Amino acid sequence: xxxxxxxxxxxxxxxxxxxxxxxxxxxxxxxxxxxxxxxxxxxxxxxxxxxxxxxxxxxxxxxxxxxxxxxxxxxxxxxxxxxxxxxxxxxxxxxxxxxxxxxxxxxxxxxxxxxxxxxxxxxxxxxxxxxxxxxxxxxxxxxxxxxxxxxxxxxxxxxxxxxxxxxxxxxxxxxxxxxxxxxxxxxxxxxxxxxxxxxxxxxxxxxxxxxxxxxxxxxxxxxxxxxxxxxxxxxxxxxxxxx
Numbered sequence: 001x002x003x004x005x006x007x008x009x010x011x012x013x014x015x016x017x018x019x020x021x022x023x024x025x026x027x028x029x030x031x032x033x034x035x036x037x038x039x040x041x042x043x044x045x046x047x048x049x050x051x052x053x054x055x056x057x058x059x060x061x062x063x064x065x066x067x068x069x070x071x072x073x074x075x076x077x078x079x080x081x082x083x084x085x086x087x088x089x090x091x092x093x094x095x096x097x098x099x100x101x102x103x104x105x106x107x108x109x110x111x112x113x114x115x116x117x118x119x120x121x122x123x124x125x126x127x128x129x130x131x132x133x134x135x136x137x138x139x140x141x142x143x144x145x146x147x148x149x150x151x152x153x154x155x156x157x158x159x160x161x162x163x164x165x166x167x168x169x170x171x172x173x174x175x176x177x178x179x180x181x182x183x184x185x186x187x188x189x190x191x192x193x194x195x196x197x198x199x200x201x202x203x204x205x206x207x208x209x210x211x212x213x214x215x216x217x218x219x220x221x222x223x224x225x226x227x228x229x230x231x232x233x234x235x236x237x238x239x240x241x242x243x
Contacts, residue, residue: 002065003027003029004027004030004063004156004188005025005026005033005062005063005064005188006027006060006061006062007025007046007050007060007061008059009023009058009059009060010023010046010058011023011056011058011059012045012054012056019042020042020045020049020056020212021212021213023046023059023209023212023214024214025207025214025217027190028188029186029188030182030187030188031188031205032178032182032191032202033189033190033203033206033207034193034202034206034207035190035191035192035206035207035209036194036196036207036209037210038210041209041212042212043160043194043209044083044084044160044192046192046209047192049061050068050158051068051081051158052068052069052072052075052076063078063079064156078154078156079154079157079158080154080158081158081160082149082159082162083160084161087141088133088141088144088145088148090132092132093130093131094123094125094128094130094131094133094144095129097148098116098119098144098148101151102116102119102152115151115152116151118150118151118153119148120147122146122147122150122151122177122181123143123144124173124177128140138166138170139166139167139171139173142162142166142170142174143170143173143174146162146174146177150177153185153187155188156190157187157188157190158190159178159190159192161192161193162175162178162191162193163175163195163198171198175198175201175202178202179201179202196231196233196236197231197232197233199232200220203220205218205219206218206219206220206223206232208223208235208236210236215239215240216235223235227239
């Protein structure tokens with residue numbers, strides 16, 4: 001089988017600190033795959049390596065068969081990456097920001113317009129796109145940024161803590177955006193979160209990462225059945241005690 005993402009014996013050191021320890025997993029094409037675990041477990045480091053923003057200390061990572069080190073430029077052309085703390089230019093309107101970002105990917109004005117229209121549908125901000133981003137709530141900003149990440153129809157979308165810090169209403173909206181968009185467009189996604197209930201709703205399969213190691217992997221239903229748990233939080237608690 002050809003995988004969308006292949007991670008094999010991935011290690012990352014920050015000085016003497018061993019952040020990732022022989023991390024291995026594969027992501028199928030069209031799958032929503034979740035990396036779950038507490039803060040500091042290694043989720044963001046893993047995503048940044050897949051997104052070509054960090055170099056691995058050792059190991060191999062491939063995106064649709066392309067090595068993220070040797071073929072970094074090619075990988076960047078087919079992915080989008082949304083960091084947890086991403087921001088936008090607060091003095092631009094939502095439309096101006098989307099126009100600027102779309103123009104980085106396509107030059108034809110008609111194609112730029114199509115991307116903006118796609119983003120408008122994704123974010124659902126309607127008339128507020130005419131307002132300056134500095135007036136947006138955190139939830140509105142996150143919806144705009146998710147739309148920016150998805151409007152280009154990447155082959156792989158990498159989303160780091162997509163609903164971190166959002167209220168219930170905006171969190172639910174962002175989750176629906178992600179799930180509906182992935183199904184409609186057959187986009188492969190990797191999502192990291194410490195919110196295990198969120199990942200359970202979104203993901204086809206998940207990997208539990210703890211202290212830089214993958215300690216469990218499977219579909220949410222498989223893992224819950226295996227550990228006789230009602231949700232992934234219970235699964236994680238039981239597995240960590242055994243680790």
